[in-house]
Structure formats: C-alpha cells, structure tokens
Amino acid sequence: SAVISQKPSRDICQRGTSLTIQCQVDSQVTMMFWYRQQPGQSLTLIATANQGSEATYESGFVIDKFPISRPNLTFSTLTVSNMSPEDSSIYLCSARQGGYNEQFFGPGTRLTVL
Amino acid sequence: AQRVTQPEKLLSVFKGAPVELKCNYSYSGSPELFWYVQYSRQRLQLLLRHISRESIKGFTADLNKGETSFHLKKPFAQEEDSAMYYCTIFGNEKLTFGTGTRLTIIP
Numbered sequence: 268s269a270v271i272s273q274k275p276s277r278d279i280c281q282r283g284t285s286l287t288i289q290c291q292v293d294s295q296v297t298m299m300f301w302y303r304q305q306p307g308q309s310l311t312l313i314a315t316a317n318q319g320s321e322a323t324y325e326s327g328f329v330i331d332k333f334p335i336s337r338p339n340l341t342f343s344t345l346t347v348s349n350m351s352p353e354d355s356s357i358y359l360c361s362a363r364q365g366g367y368n369e370q371f372f373g374p375g376t377r378l379t380v381l
Numbered sequence: 382a383q384r385v386t387q388p389e390k391l392l393s394v395f396k397g398a399p400v401e402l403k404c405n406y407s408y409s410g411s412p413e414l415f416w417y418v419q420y421s422r423q424r425l426q427l428l429l430r431h432i433s434r435e436s437i438k439g440f441t442a443d444l445n446k447g448e449t450s451f452h453l454k455k456p457f458a459q460e461e462d463s464a465m466y467y468c469t470i471f472g473n474e475k476l477t478f479g480t481g482t483r484l485t486i487i488p
Contacts, residue, residue, distance in 0.1 A: 300475075300476075308480075309467065309478045309479060309480045309481050310425075310467070310478045311478075312475055312476070312477075315474075315475070359425070361476075368413055368471045368476075369415060369427050369430060370427075370476055371427075372424050372425040372426070373424065374424045375424065
C-alpha cells in the first residue's frame with residue numbers, strides 16, 4: 268500500500284489569497300486525485316492529476332480556481348486560488364496503484380478562509 | 382451516472398448488538414464496491430471490497446445485484462467500531478462516495 272503525506276496539515280487564510288497544497292506518495296502510483304470534503308459533507312472529486320498533462324476536472328471545478336500540477340509519479344500540488352469563505356474545507360489527496368481500483372488517502376489539509 | 386445512497390446519517394448500536402449499515406447504488410455497468418472507514422483523528426482507509434469477499438475486523442458485505450445493495454454487517458459490535466463509514470463505487474475510472482454513516486457504539 269502507498270503512504271501519502273500532505274503539507275500543510277491545516278491553514279487559516281485571508282480571502283482573496285491562494286494556497287498551494289502538496290501531496291507526496293512514498294511509491295510510484297499510476298493515478299492521483301484531489302478531493303474536497305466540506306463541513307458535514309461527503310467527499311467530492313475535484314480532479315484527476317495527470318502526469319505530464321493537464322488535470323481532468325469534474326463538473327463544477329475549473330482549472331483557474333484549482334490549478335493542479337503533477338510533475339512526476341509521486342508528487343502533486345493543488346492550488347486553491349482567490350479564496351473565499353466557501354472554500355473552507357478539508358482537501359484530500361488520493362492515489363491508486365497499478366491495476367488495483369482501491370485508493371489510498373492522505374491525512375487531508377484543513378483550510379479555513381476568513 | 383453512478384450514485385451511492387447511504388440512508389442513515391447516524392446510527393447508534395449497543396456494544397455486542399448486531400450492526401448493519403445500509404448502502405444502495407446505481408450504476409449501469411458491472412460495479413466494483415468498497416467500504417471505507419475513518420476513525421477519529423485518522424485518515425480514510427479501505428475496510429473491504431466486494432470482489433475479495435473477505436471479512437475485515439468482523440465486518441462483511443455482500444453485493445446484491447438484484448437489490449443493488451452492498452450493506453455492511455457485523456454480528457457483534459465493539460466500541461472500537463465507532464467511526465464514519467463510507468460506501469463507495471468504482472466506475473468510469475473514479476470512486477464515488479456515499480454521504481457516509483456515523484456509527485456510534487454505546488458501551
């Protein structure tokens with residue numbers, strides 16, 4: 268199984284600013300994902316981070332708001348841009364290995380926007 | 382589009398009593414279903430998957446295609462089972478999560 272770490276673990280930000288969240292996996296993985304978990308809600312997929320190409324975004328999420336990078340098979344970043352209080356959530360990185368469809372999850376980044 | 386429904390947001394069960402967390406799904410193809418669990422202050426982790434038909438921590442879940450259900454069961458609840466449980470379906474190259482059930486075991 269893959270172990271995923273995220274930085275920062277939490278942050279409090281002012282509206283209008285941007286925050287970049289880093290995700291590091293301890294082994295090479297085929298696919299990486301970013302999820303959002305709003306207070307009291309379930310997980311919603313933001314996008315699939317593709318290595319060497321643009322991320323694939325789900326309906327309701329756009330690149331200008333959530334730019335994603337994946338420079339190699341073990342690392343990805345998610346930026347939350349021009350933040351508003353509605354962006355206050357837990358952001359989770361996830362990864363899938365090889366031919367398996369189960370996914371591993373990072374500990375999450377708890378973001379509060381004032 | 383795939384969808385997962387967990388009708389119970391909260392479930393409280395006495396220690397030693399049976400547990401059943403309900404999950405229904407909709408998916409046009411052949412589904413692959415999982416249960417994920419999140420214990421207090423821990424990350425989300427896989428509990429079990431339907432294709433392996435295994436029992437993890439005493440929990441089992443059987444895929445019923447006729448009823449499109451994947452209920453999670455345990456015959457005797459333990460206090461350490463208190464957690465948030467998510468039923469998920471894998472389809473179209475992505476996992477879709479249900480809304481989750483918070484299980485509380487009463488000592």
